[in-house]
Amino acid sequence: MNAPTSAEGGPIESTPVGDVTARVAGREIPEATVARLPVYLRALHAMLEHGTVTCSSEELAVAAGVNSAKLRKDLSYLGSYGTRGVGYDVDYLRYQIAREIGVTQDWAVIIVGIGNLGHALANYSGFRTRGFRVVALLDADPALHGRQVAGLPVRPFDDLETVVRDSGVAIGVIATPALAAQDVADRMVAAGVTSILNFAPSVLSVPAGVDVRKVDLSIELQILAYHEQRKGPQPADDAASRLAGEAS
Amino acid sequence: MNAPTSAEGGPIESTPVGDVTARVAGREIPEATVARLPVYLRALHAMLEHGTVTCSSEELAVAAGVNSAKLRKDLSYLGSYGTRGVGYDVDYLRYQIAREIGVTQDWAVIIVGIGNLGHALANYSGFRTRGFRVVALLDADPALHGRQVAGLPVRPFDDLETVVRDSGVAIGVIATPALAAQDVADRMVAAGVTSILNFAPSVLSVPAGVDVRKVDLSIELQILAYHEQRKGPQPADDAASRLAGEAS
DNA sequence: CTCATTTTGTTCTCACGTTCACAAACTCCT
């Protein structure tokens, strides 16, 4: 099996699909392209560290794991930053993509729910290096309050409004149990958060104007399981089917 | 903004796109549908626990956060399990979807890289309740070997081949640093793993026949940042624009 | 039994995304 890797997680939730054509014109980037820009950005970053100054669409496409025609079309939405017969200036293109995405400056992020996953997220160094800065960790459990995690104190969930107001947080991460996720989202939205990344396995409902993306481990595994099942009737699960005389 | 939530992470990596029409016929489920089936499954599970015996496509669609026409079309790929004028039997439909996905029996899963994220994943209860069973935790760091995490001992990475052979593992989870991810993937594939869930921010290259899905936090955040930036020029980042003297 | 009502399963249409293919534009060599 080999299909085009698209970031996919899938599109943004909500969006009345109304004004698809109603934009300013020329400045509208397809959602599928937006999802791939971060991948290109990462590949360019790696090239820079490797000392590469110039690259062709083919090279970058390979590094990003996509078709080169698709890459060129994606980049064409940003403008004409390449040179025919030569390729792209790595650092220049990197800057242009970063500017388009909006990660030339840091975004303040808060994490709500400092359990197993919240701890890992708080300690994740990839935040800082990619244009995001964790400014607060919130949890409803009083036993956690004041404890330092990744250099930040865990604060009461009721500090939410204060933190959002004082730090101008626009992006909130939900890492609470599923049952609490909708409540947390409601509070976030009311406090002014307009983008949410949800790790809890629940469908969030938010007003228009608020973006929600979800990361769902179970769904990913189940999709893999579906394809695995189709590859061949080797459930590969219980040792019985194998022990009975077969080496995968 | 409010668009249809699709699990998204995006399709499966690789797949020569060759045999799209070359299947047995009638039994081919679109990738977009496959990605939504787990969402329906979860909604049905919640309904069951709530005591709901029957539901209409409209009710289930709301619970799953999708359009009801889309839901019906998705379910029609599995067969005709509903009753016109009545709706769907919740438990029966749940079983049919689970069977189609292949989660009526447990799948053995291994996790490689027991750091911050690996710990969280190992402790994640959602594995077991959704048809997956973590059978081994592997890490290259000798200091971790033998330590118990979530009731399982961390084993040397070199145990990989043994574990895969003995447990019939088909699904591997990569939670190592990006630099090690490709090596780990290669070893997994060589050992017989045919489905990989990759949390490291790197593009994996695997032979045809092996499915790779990636979960990339940075990409999700950057997609949110892109839309956030478009909402209005309020970077909301540095407190400078707001105050120049504020409690983080 | 007949008819109104409900809700599924499917068809049709449109929009979106991917890929091919090629002209335009640039470099380098002679």
Added chain:
DNA sequence: AGGAGTTTGTGAACGTGAGAACAAAATGAG
């Protein structure tokens, strides 16, 4: 300077996915 060789940017063809609309099937009332 001119021509061969490269590589971008994009027009057009194709395939997939979403949503509206409706016919078919089931229930229940009269």
